[in-house]
Amino acid sequence: MVSFCLKSLDKKRVIDLESYIENIKMSDVYYSQKKFKVNYALIVHYTGSEEPIFFDNFANIISTYIVDNYEKKIIDSALKFDYFYFNKKERDGICSSTLINLNTKSNKAYKISALKNCINNFHLSTQKYNIDGFVNFRINDYKIFVSNILDQEVHNFVVQKEYIEYVDLLREYIAYHTPQNNVVHLFYGLNDKFLLDEFGKLITTTSSKKYLSDISFSTSDFLLNSILALMPEKLIVHQHCNEDNFISFLKSVFQDRCEICLGCAACYQYFSNKNMKNQ
Secondary structure (H helix, E strand, O other): OEEEEEEEOOHHHHHHHHHHHOOOOOOOEEEEEEEOOOOEEEEEEEOOOOHHHHHHHHHHHHHHHHHHHHHHHHHHHHHHHHOOOOOHHHHHHHHHHHHHHHOOHHHHHHHHHHHHHHHHHHHOOOOEEEHHHHHHHOOHHHHHHHHHHHHHHHHHHHHHHHHHHHHHHHHHHHHOOOOOEEEEEEEEOOOOEEEEEOOOOEEOOOOOOOOOOOOOOOOOHHHHHHHHHHOEEEEEEEEOOOOOHHHHHHHHHHHHHEEEEOOOHHHHHHOOHHHHHOO
């Protein structure tokens, strides 16, 4: 016979645990609630002969219970302690994206596996589980995994926030500067990237090489800097490759002053058939 005692100071937690144990779809599983002097407890017995299968089911159920009832609390606690400088709305957003990341198919499988390993190791020394103490002190591998995913989401949030601030900065910069050119054409291929003025003349130099930010969002920063120095009233992008982050960035910055051309006589002239096949 295999027996477990799941303890907590919180009666509701024991009641919730029982609802999870009910999902063990095996015969010869018996459980009941007990009230001791301080703790409430759920006693679980298995009297069948398939102990490895039962224990795998038990570990899976407890792992799922911990994920459902503690994961968000673990993330919130880490955010308040390590990332206190974010406001509540920002922390809530990071928490939501972290939970989404943690519940992708591969990450969900990994974290359940990590928790089951913790339960297996703990079971070697005892069959009594104080569920709160177990979560606080016995699931370090799982917590490290959650922490790594949280750090990834914080990084993504900071980059996205800086990106938005950078776009806003450039929009403001453009709005407060008088256009220096009516039209600038950007020919943007996989290999060839160059600028022409409205008369079809190649632009080889610009008046500035100073960036407005030390944040690099694209390998085409110098090209962006050239366009900003030219300050066109209309920027026409002749595009002969799949749209990448830089084209999306230009559209965000220049908005209705940016026009995308997907094919014209100039495109045919400046992108040879050979180049176009390779792009």
